[in-house]
Amino acid sequence: xxxxxxERTLNQAAISYLNERQVDNTKCCFGSICHRGHEFQQSGYxxxxxxxRTCIDCAAEHVLREQVEHPERQKARYKKYYYxxxxxxxxxxxxxxxxxxx
Numbered sequence: 874x875x876x877x878x879x880e881r882t883l884n885q886a887a888i889s890y891l892n893e894r895q896v897d898n899t900k901c902c903f904g905s906i907c908h909r910g911h912e913f914q915q916s917g918y919x920x921x922x923x924x925x926r927t928c929i930d931c932a933a934e935h936v937l938r939e940q941v942e943h944p945e946r947q948k949a950r951y952k953k954y955y956y957x958x959x960x961x962x963x964x965x966x967x968x969x970x971x972x973x974x975x
Contacts (some may be wrong), residue, residue, distance in 0.1 A: 887913060887920060896929065907931055 881903035883891070890913070891898040904921035906912050907928035911919050919928045940947055955962060 881918060883920070890914075891920070891929075894929075900924065901929060904928075909934075 883898060883901060883903060887901075887903070888898045891901060900923055901920050902923055903913070903916070903918035904926060905919065906917065907919045907921075907930070909928070909931055911928050911930040913920050919930070921928055922932065
């Protein structure tokens with residue numbers, strides 16, 4: 874049996890909630906309650922990402938769990954990002970130092 878996701882536009886309370894969490898509310902919608910039971914303010918809906926229909930609370934839990942269980946992966950990602958953006962990062966650091974010193 875295939876569960877069909879119910880898609881609804883977000884109400885003002887949901888938009889405020891997403892803004893507090895610094896999430897772009899144009900990328901989210903209401904959908905059916907997720908398998909973990911994350912329900913937004915007893916509305917009967919979960920807030921889900923448009924792109925992959927994942928519950929935003931489940932996605933956040935997954936990120937936190939990954940950080941705790943596999944810190945070496947996170948360190949590797951940071952290192953890879955640093956070396957691919959090294960010049961930009963160093964320029965930004967130097968600019969901030971110059972601004973701080975006047």
